[in-house]
């Protein structure tokens with residue numbers, strides 16, 4: 197396993213590369229775009245693209261529906277840094293690699309992260325296409341990107357997760373949705389590693405323990421963001437009802453199709469939120 201010093205050096209080199217590629221630009225907010233939700237990055241004004249494959253030590257996206265680049269640009273009057281494609285544990289990366297972009301964001305001076313994902317709906321009030329504001333999460337994997345020597349330069353060994361999803365941002369997101377007439381549900385996101393979709397028994401269990409949605413991302417990034425004091429807002433696009441809730445079987449195609457169908461609404465909501473942050 198890599199030493200903390202070696203990992204820190206890698207993060208610093210990656211951040212130095214991105215900083216220089218950005219020229220003088222200084223994004224204030226980062227937006228991680230989930231499966232099928234990457235189009236937002238195409239709507240930025242004055243876009244500047246930085247492919248992950250050019251960044252030293254960075255992983256690359258291997259999942260269809262994830263492009264694999266940073267796009268910096270203006271959205272809602274703010275300079276933002278979008279991740280068009282993210283990394284998942286199931287791709288075979290370790291969680292230090294999965295969360296390296298969040299460390300890089302921190303070193304770039306970014307203190308707000310808007311994290312999005314495609315998720316299965318567990319709450320029976322949801323349908324394919326529901327947008328859900330994440331109020332809290334369940335980490336059911338037994339995994340954690342912060343295991344190992346603490347990186348003191350980023351944050352404390354032990355840190356609070358009582359309000360991981362920023363309260364002020366949640367209030368702002370709800371007000372924005374109301375103003376824009378976009379229905380926005382709220383709920384708890386449960387992280388499982390995937391890559392398989394869940395069994396119906398797993399979904400019944402998740403519902404019993406308080407999950408409203410389930411997915412294969414986001415929680416590692418949120419843990420690392422909170423460790424270093426980055427404020428987090430999370431939005432799930434419910435792309436399908438979870439396993440066993442309908443007669444359908446689940447597929448990545450369905451996930452991408454639904455995400456694609458709601459992208460316009462999603463983009464309007466995120467743009468509205470960013471302009472108000």
Ligand code: HPA
Pocket residue numbers: 314315316317393394410411412435436437438439446451
């Ligand atoms: N389960 C897990 N992850 C997902 C799902 C699901 O049903 N839909 C989209 N991502």
